[in-house]
């Protein structure tokens with residue numbers, strides 16, 4: 001008897017395996033890093049969002065081994081660039097190696113340290129962004145959202161991963177700080193008058209918002 005696929009497995013079965021992204025997941029495993037890259041379907045969505053929006057300046061918060069960085073950089077045109085913020089120098093090194101192996105090394109700049117400090121530095125430099133991918137420590141998601149809105153070009157897109165935190169967000173018995181912050185992040189994404197948005201509940205949940213033009 002053929003076993004029934006989940007909706008996500010079915011969606012994945014339609015796509016050929018991506019050799020570059022397989023190299024990344026194998027590299028992450030070999031380096032004994034956490035295997036928490038974005039889901040493949042959402043990686044494809046990141047590429048599409050960058051390409052469809054024509055974003056030129058992209059900011060990623062949380063690089064890990066470069067999986068989502070590659071997905072973001074793939075959507076860029078000739079002059080587009082990704083700035084990727086990562087706390088751990090060894091993770092940023094692995095990400096850089098993978099992005100370079102993917103032929104996208106000249107498109108991604110890594111900044112190492114606390115993302116909030118890097119965001120302060122970017123603000124002092126007058127940086128502005130067209131698209132954000134928030135995927136670092138969950139307890140800072142609301143801080144990252146506020147910074148993203150502050151540094152946003154008109155109409156910028158903000159994407160946040162792990163909106164459901166493996167079901168913990170919808171389980172009322174879970175009251176940890178990171179889950180409470182994620183609930184407030186999701187509520188803000190849904191209701192803040194500065195944003196128009198949606199929350200996709202597949203995989204681990206993905207928020208997508210657009211900063212309204214004044």
Ligand SMILES: C[S@@+](CC[C@H](N)C(=O)[O-])C[C@H]1O[C@@H](n2cnc3c(N)ncnc32)[C@H](O)[C@@H]1O
Pocket residue numbers: 036037038061062063064065066067068069085086087088091113114115116135136137
């Ligand atoms: C879920 S992983 C990112 C996965 C990556 N976006 C991908 O899909 O390929 C989260 C990353 O955020 C980094 N991180 C955690 N706290 C951070 C902080 N305060 N500042 C910057 N990076 C942080 C972690 O070291 C880790 O690499």
